[in-house]
Amino acid sequence: xxxxxxxxxTGSYMRPFGEFANLTLDFQILMQASRGxxxxxxxxxxxxxxxxRSMWSADVGARPTTTALLLELARLAALPPPxxxxxxxxxxxxVTSPSVGAREWRRxxxx
Numbered sequence: 001x002x003x004x005x006x007x008x009x010t011g012s013y014m015r016p017f018g019e020f021a022n023l024t025l026d027f028q029i030l031m032q033a034s035r036g037x038x039x040x041x042x043x044x045x046x047x048x049x050x051x052x053r054s055m056w057s058a059d060v061g062a063r064p065t066t067t068a069l070l071l072e073l074a075r076l077a078a079l080p081p082p083x084x085x086x087x088x089x090x091x092x093x094x095v096t097s098p099s100v101g102a103r104e105w106r107r108x109x110x111x
Contacts, residue, residue, distance in 0.1 A: 002039055002052055009044055047076055 016039040
């Protein structure tokens with residue numbers, strides 16, 4: 001979800017854990033993640049940061065279910081941009097059609 005959020009909010013790709021120059025192999029990232037290390041959070045809206053952090057809980061039972069995640073995303077999408085994202089240059093807008101493709105969806109989100 002971190003990668004998807006990063007790509008949607010910034011329009012660019014950043015490798016998770018990219019701020020750790022010494023982590024170059026996937027197994028190194030997996031080892032660090034198993035120790036509780038998580039990728040850094042860019043200056044994202046607090047609502048998105050809180051949602052991502054809830055999914056990283058070490059206690060599997062404390063993580064949101066897929067249904068809870070989808071409900072929270074729908075709730076965030078229904079909020080007006082300032083409440084949903086804080087002050088951003090290009091606040092995403094809710095998708096107007098559930099049948100749009102990924103490119104169209106992103107284009108709609110960053111308009």
